[in-house]
């Protein structure tokens with residue numbers, strides 16, 4: 001581990017590895033808080049390096065209550081380290097498996113949070129393009145946190161079909177499978193339909209070990225509706241699993257869809273709870289005391305959102321407040337050599 005990482009984090013075990021990346025648990029030395037560090041080797045990344053840059057650029061401009069927060073980017077000659085919010089509840093995928101399938105009310109609770117995250121991502125000018133239960137984590141309050149923006153794209157631009165070579169086909173929209181130019185935002189809605197079906201049924205609407213057969217099923221767009229699905233569930237699934245992307249519902253209409261409103265009575269709150277540019281004054285107080293500079297100077301430093309260690313410390317202290325903990329920093333900040341008390 002290079003010094004830029006070890007100086008600030010005590011890196012511990014690997015909790016996930018996929019493709020060209022690993023995710024390790026680590027402890028932020030100044031606060032003692034747990035973070036997740038995504039490690040990618042530049043040589044192993046090869047031509048996938050632009051994907052990581054796209055993910056980092058997207059995460060730089062995304063701050064939302066249902067997206068795992070990026071804290072810091074450490075770029076070394078051999079590897080890229082992305083320090084992120086640690087989400088302790090595991091994957092929604094595992095949660096569904098343990099419960100076989102979710103009752104409509106519980107599925108609705110999760111799905112409203114997914115709609116909130118995707119409405120925000122689309123509004124910020126991105127499409128996720130890899131929505132699936134494995135990319136949804138649950139935090140300590142059973143709230144959804146969206147991860148893996150490695151396939152993120154600008155939804156307004158028509159995408160070429162790099163996706164089919166590296167996405168998960170079972171969640172891929174028909175226009176993607178057909179190799180047509182497609183809009184990322186409409187492909188996201190299809191994946192949300194697959195996701196809701198998986199939450200409500202415990203299995204996938206289109207599934208076959210033979211990829212060719214799977215593609216045929218997706219292009220046909222016909223799926224089974226088990227007897228336990230309510231009429232309302234069938235209607236909202238149908239509005240998302242439209243093979244013609246222009247017939248598909250948009251995320252804006254999902255915000256207040258009758259099925260989504262049931263038992264809530266209010267549309268999904270999709271805006272970020274973090275006002276753009278808003279800075280938490282209590283956290284600034286803790287940090288300005290710690291670093292021995294004024295609160296204005298500290299706020300100006302944070303407002304540059306450099307995703308360096310100072311920025312990470314700010315985000316981590318904010319996350320402590322979210323967890324109901326008092327934001328504080330442990331190690332005395334050694335400003336040069338500490339002067340002897342009696343001098």
Ligand SMILES: Cn1cc(Br)cc1C(=O)Nc1[nH]nc2c1CN(C(=O)N[C@H](CN1CCCC1)c1ccccc1)C21CC1
Nearest residue numbers: 016017018021022023036084085086087088090091134147
């Ligand atoms: C699974 N699990 C169980 C507990 Br308890 C905590 C976790 C957990 O993973 N927590 C967690 N917090 N923060 C993160 C994670 C996982 N994680 C991830 O980014 N995890 C993804 C998981 N993808 C799902 C499909 C393919 C890989 C990952 C991406 C590349 C390599 C390895 C893992 C972050 C960093 C954002």
